[in-house]
Amino acid sequence: MGDAQNDTGVPPWLEDSGPGDAPASDWTASLLEDLTEPQRRAVLHTEGPLLVLAAAGSGKTRVITRRIAYLVGCGVPAWSILAVTFTNKAAGEMRERVERLLGGAGSRSGRGLTVTTFHSLCARLLRRYAEQAGLRPDFSIYDSGDQSALVKKVIESLQLSTANFPARSVLSAISAAKNDLLDAKGYAARAIDFSGRTIAKIYAGYERALRGANAADFDDLLLLTARMLRENEAVAGELRQRWQYLLIDEYQDTNKAQFVIASGLAGKGRPDTRGPNICVVGDPDQAIYGWRGADITNILEFEQAYPGCEVITLGENFRSTAPILAVADKLIRHNARRKHKDLFTKRSGGQPVEAVLCRDERHEAKLVVDWLRSLRDASGTGDGVRAGHAWKDMAVFYRTNALSRVMEEAFREAGVPYTIARGTAFYEREEVKSATAYLRVIANQADDVSLGRIINTPARGISDATVARLESRAAETGVPMMSALRELADSPALAAPMGLTPRAAASVQRFVGLMNSWTGAGSFMGEQITGSLADLVDRAIKESGLEDMYRKQARQSQSETDAERLDNLAELVSSARQFEMEYDPAADAALDGSADGTPPLLAMLRAYLESIALVSDADTIDPALGSVTLMTLHAAKGLEFAGVAIVGLEEGLLPHARALSSGNPDDMEEERRLCFVGVTRAMRRLLLTSAKYRTIRGASERTTPSRFLAEMPQEHLAVRDLAGDDTQWDPGPEFEPDVAVARKKSEVAGMFPPGCLVRHPQFGVGTVKSLTGGAQARALIDFRDVGVKTLILEYARLTKLR
């Protein structure tokens, strides 16, 4: 490509001894110790494209880290190596492991080595080359909530109904298009029916709104970077010049945008070599992000994309016991569209995999907790069996987040320490979301979505009607909301023609004054506010009145959650303080080029907000906490635990109902791979459970055990049926409902009048507070033990006592 440096041949640092003739120091030799032959070949392959097909548990991370260390050992500067992983957590661990390996090399250093995720990398590149990408460096990153707020506004502005075009499905269409590098114009060209053409219009409006708000959604991070690398040769050349060695992990889960980014960064390599130094690592059997646009052909056709590339297969499993591996192997063989691959281990022995059929989800949860406890209590007997496992070496996986709740209750009840891996959970709390919205508007005044969140939170006399008027004013003049607010604050005479009362105008003026006190009129006064990030966060929370608002609420309601909210706000301040301590402005500037006179505090604020936006679920896991990890099967990718329980192996759950109803065999195969990923996380013990009855949307439903259980080798499964037969579970005469199928409120009104005493098989005795609903009757019941619940009478097994 147009990279002049590439034509000059060997880069300067390789002139004396290229990696071709490896330095035979003790240290580099030690990097090859205890590796298998294929692992060693992967480490030693330094120049030209390389595809490593790494089966689950085949020592992939070990190979990657050794290979990076080896490159550095060969004289490749660490700053010219870029490694892309799937989560920040994985990136951090990889960097640490490489540094530990390099530490053994004395003076050698990993300084400047970049290990990051696709999304973080792209965010940084877009800040550095904002202008070339069509953004400004202070752009906001919009999460799903922000996206849906924005797209709803667009749908309304187009006079469409969110009933016909639900934000959710419109956004998933837009996301799919973006992952496929299709812009609104391209989408419109392909639209064939009314719905498609309308979505194309919404897409176009949504893009306009995003750019107007100086914001990028998650998909934009990839899309805009891919487009920039493709269209801007100067930028692409500069980056290729810097990163001569590229390594991408979990390559099977990359989408088209990521493919374009990877190949854009790799370039074509110098003509006299075997091609660019791009190494991709992955396993087609663990491809589980098809719904996010991941294209498995990226890895399957890597050889065609990079002719002459070396392919190394790592097949031997070092992680799991023989029975666990046998279960995984037999299961995944049911996928028809698959490159045949043998999973094997030299280990023998190991406990059989356990499968238990439970009565319901509560029973299941309790059983899982008991099982984990037994793993921990297992005593190290004399026969070489190791002693009990620590909580941190155990995990529970589930298909959907909804299942975490029952598990959580069971853990709490049993007093077993647990952590739910949900990285964004904290930042999704209402109070935290409001606080960060203030910060986001401070960093990016065009951020209309964040502004909309805080303009009247806490209540400051700016009503919805006022906001609507300001919004239409902004839309008319084509400026961000904040500009309209400023305009009004500067010329109060505008209030009357806009239809605003003087009181409303005064409220707006006060709000603008508040914002200005943090930012200066429109331009961030970082130069003056040289204080700390934590102080800024603290000030925003206090001076906005957010803290007072929750303090008042906490006093009034005396409720736990309101006190919690105050704690969370304090927690946010300390997270900012933590970030501040670990923040390295030099490293930040090196990657995003923000040393261009950006006020230091603003640069740090941007980096902080970015880190918040890009946390992943797996990032939450901290072995030091010493707790059992609860997470989705998707989040479990790349991890391993001594003991694993997978719950909810039922038709409709795993495989998920959507895969059942789509009729697309690819969907079913992805579900199977998901199950496979879960199974192969287990090192020593594995428990698979299903519940015969599961509460779905408030109603208990009969389930069928997952087909995946039947597909596993029964000789390696120890199956227990604890669900009993139907007569045991069916509600006996005592629980016979007074109303079998009562659909309408009018039909039950006389039967359960407010104040009457009832018994529920699960919740116990309670008093009916009120009856609601029309076509679907519901009762609000205050139960003595569990508090107030709303029950759908059609399903509730209620006995009237008095």
Next chain:
DNA sequence: CAACGACGCTCGAAA
């Protein structure tokens, strides 16, 4: 203008 209750709809995985 804010707060709350009632009602009806939908319901997957995530950076």
Next chain:
DNA sequence: AGCGTCGTTG
């Protein structure tokens, strides 16, 4: 069971 919307009330 949770969420958004609508209508009523404070």
